[in-house]
Amino acid sequence: MEQHTPPLLLMLLLFTLSASSSFQPALVLEMAKILLENYCFPENLVGMQEAIQQAITSGEILQISDRKTLAAVLTVGVQGALNDPRLTVSYEPNFVPVVPLMxxxxxxxxxxxxxxxxxxxxxxxxxxxxxxxxxxxxxxxxxxxxxxxxxxxxxxxxxxxxxxxxxxxxxxxxxxxxxxxxxxxxxxxxxxxxxxxxxxxxxxxxxxxxxxxxxxxxxxxxxxxxxxxxxxxxxxxxxxxxxxxxxxxxxxxxxxxxxxxxxxxKIKIEGSEFYIxxxxxxxxxxxxxxxxxxxxxxxxxxVSPKEAVTKAKSLLAVRSSIPNIVQRISVIIGQLYAFTDRVPALQQQLQSTDLFSVISEEDLAVRLNQDLQTVSEDPRLTIKYMQDSSATAEEEPELYKDTDDPKVLAELVDTTFKVKILPGNAGYLRFDEFIESAALMKLEEVMAKKVWEPLKDTDYLIIDLRYNTGGYSPSLALILSYLQDASQRSHLFTIYDRIQNTTTEYYSVSEITGPTYGSKRGVYVLTSYYTASVGEEFAYLIQSLHRGTVIGEITSGALMHSKMFQIEKTDLAITVPSINFIDNNGECWLGGGVVPDAIVVCSLATSRGSKHQTK
The missing domain is CATH 3.90.226.10 (2-enoyl-CoA Hydratase; Chain A, domain 1)
Known part of the structure; x- marks a missing residue:
């Protein structure tokens, strides 16, 4: 511990600043003795006596004639040197000690x-x-x-x-x-x-x-x-x-x-009317x-003292609801969470979470979310505070009408898919949603004529997903099948549905109507911050299947295949992934943004795809 004392006592002695009457240094010596015998931090007083004696014998003690001024000066000195505001010196000639009540x-x-x-x-x-x-x-x-x-x-x-x-x-x-x-x-x-x-x-x-x-x-x-x-x-x-x-x-x-x-x-300094x-x-x-x-x-x-009782009552109301909230969250996870093997550990963590100092629903959401994220290692599983907002389940894309009308199907293809042949014999294909798979199979013949036939002789293909915000995951299989060799049946991905308790494996479709693009020619997928959900899954699979190059911005990282539930009578909502999307390597994709192989701003992505192919 630092020894502040020698400077302290020299300061005390040199602070006595006047010039007339004789003031005995015994006052300072007695004060020092009291401190040495009574101050609760004796380690801070090492060297006190030596410093006082040195100052006295050196003749550096000057005088202060006014006793109250002297007391104030000594107080400032001792408080500043020992950094303790409780140390005070007072001049009280009429002080009567109060005997504490026993x-x-x-x-x-x-x-x-x-x-x-x-x-x-x-x-x-x-x-x-x-x-x-x-x-x-x-x-x-x-x-x-x-x-x-x-x-x-x-x-x-x-x-x-x-x-x-x-x-x-x-x-x-x-x-x-x-x-x-x-x-x-x-x-x-x-x-x-x-x-x-x-x-x-x-x-x-x-x-x-x-x-x-x-x-x-x-x-x-x-x-x-x-x-x-x-x-x-x-x-x-x-x-x-x-x-x-x-x-x-x-x-x-x-x-x-x-x-x-x-x-x-308060101790009297012997031989004086000063107290310390x-x-x-x-x-x-x-x-x-x-x-x-x-x-x-x-x-x-x-809070102010006047508001303390009211605030305490409101805090107790919040805290009394915590057990029911935690239990409801535990039940939802047990019924819906896609990683069933992680459910017991999550439920155990919920029961053991330290909620001692939780003082609001927002605070509770932060605590529980931290614990769930740590245990699950799944960014899709979240608890949020959503004041003045209603949580709703993730909306499924609207089903297309059950129709076999060739004219309607042709119009649907025209509005969904945009096909161009760019300079350099580059194929360009843009679609902004993945149509429901049953409808897509009906469209397959029309697609073969309007999409794949025009693209079949291009040197490479640019697939523009910059504005694709999702759709139906099963439809990925048909689109990806056109980018494989028709002679080979390839495992593309697997979907596990916790609610239905089903596992479905998706392979490339061997019997497709149009000409396949095959597995040899270059494929470049354009992404942006707006690319979300199934659009992200497509870009992710392009990388995991090693079938192409992703160019553009990191995708939105939208939580996918999740259900959001409002916790009854609270402003809390839990988002639970009920479906796991598993790639051909057996890795479960947790919905984070897809990082492109080449990161460029969205507006430059098309030209970058062409330049990349030229190089």
Whole structure:
């Protein structure tokens, strides 16, 4: 630890800036002695006596005639050097020490009256307990009033569904009472080390642990507890809030607490009417390695003290719905998720997710989504917060009318497929959707004449999917069959349908009407950010089948073959992939954007395809 002391004491001595009356350096020496014997961070005081003696013997001590000015100067010096705002020096010729009230020595009836005046208990709507405590009583007092506390407080609270623990006005108390309170919100075993307190005057260290047995029924670790704090909350109440927050046992609502101390004493500097206020004990949490002292306890949710109770009630309403939400999500995944082998691990993760500090549906969505993504490694499985929005199932493309009318079929081909012969004898084929496979088979004869016949003698083929937003996956097989050799039957892809519990393998169609383009001539597929769903599947298969080159922009990465469900009475929606699209290598494509072999902006993709072929 850094030793700030020598500069500190030289500063203290050189800060005494006046020129007349004689001021004995004994005041500074006595102040230093008090700090050495009482300050709770003695390691910061190494070298103090040597520095003071050196300054005194060197004759560098000047004088300040006004005692209050001197006290203020000394305060600034000691606070700045030790970086501790609790250290103050005061000049108080008429100071009368206040003898602290020893609660355990009071008659029992007075203790009862005091506790009743500092504790308020109520049972609110929805069986929410409300407990306001304005004084944390110590170990001896708690033991003396054990039956009263049990019958009138703890046993009544024990049967509530959740608790609002109000410490906004708790400005006094004893640290020895903290283990009693923490124990009520913990299980019997294992015991928890909740605090370590070092007392400098006695040079002793005391550990605070939860208690193996207490009077009254424990509240336990499962039911929600919200602690209210304010800038007035101080001392032992801060220790309670800080410990329960970091044990992940309570959500803190309100404003940052006062940042008090375990124990501060005002000590008279011998031979004078000056006093120095010194923190004589310090707390170190074994949970965090830090303390609530000076800095205070920061709330999980910041609101004004006036709004704290209302906010706590709304948080409890949200949190009470969490188990049902998690259960509903678990059921949906179990019924619909296409990776059935991952379902047990996902459901187990949902039940074990740490939702301690979830304070809103949006927060819940983030937590659950992170866990589901980690376990499933499937970007299609998502939970989203969709306020003011209704979730709907992924819409299936509209079925074409069941017709055999040649004129209607010809018009459908003309509106769906655009065919050109570009300079350099390059074939160009654009289609913006994949027609339903049954309709496509009816169109096959017309397609042979209007699409494949014009393209059959081109040197290479550009397939433009820049505006293709999807359609029917089964129709991929027919289109891809024209890019294979008719003499070979090739496995193209497989679809597993979780809802139907069917696995369908798709092969190249050997009996097609038109001339096949074959497997030898170059094929260039153009993509853009708008290329989505089945359009992406086509580009993905072109790469996995090693049948062509994809040129353009990374595709949209649209989630495919998924169902979106609104979680009833919430603004949460879950998207579940119910179909797995598996390529010819047995790899399941999870719907991320297809990365082209050559990335170019959309408007340049056609010319790039021609230049690529020329090269």
């Amino acid at each position: 609660l355990p020595s009071l008659p029992t009836d007075q203790l009862i009256r005091l506790v009743r005046n500092s504790v308020k208990l109520d049972i609110l709507e929805d069986n929410i307990g409300y407990l306001r405590v304005d004084r944390i009583i110590g170990e001896e007092t708690a033991a003396k009033l054990g039956s009263l506390l049990r019958d009138n407080i703890w046993d009544k609270i024990a049967h509530t569904s959740s608790l609002i623990f109000d410490l906004r006005y708790s400005t006094t108390g004893q640290l020895s009472g903290v283990p009693f309170i923490i124990s009520y919100f913990s299980d019997t075993q294992p015991l928890i080390h909740i605090d370590t307190v070092y007392d400098r005057p006695s040079n002793t260290t005391m550990e605070l642990w939860t208690m193996p047995s207490i009077k009254g029924e424990r509240y336990g670790k499962k039911k929600d507890v919200i602690i209210l704090i304010s800038k007035r909350t101080m001392g032992a109440a801060e220790a309670v809030a800080y410990t329960l927050k970091n044990l992940k046992r309570a959500i803190i609502v309100g404003e940052r607490s006062a940042g008090g101390s375990v124990k501060v004493q 206020t010194v923190p004589v004990a310090r707390s170190v949490s074994p949970i965090t390695g830090q303390s609530w002292e000076v800095s205070g306890v920061s709330p999980t949710v910041s």
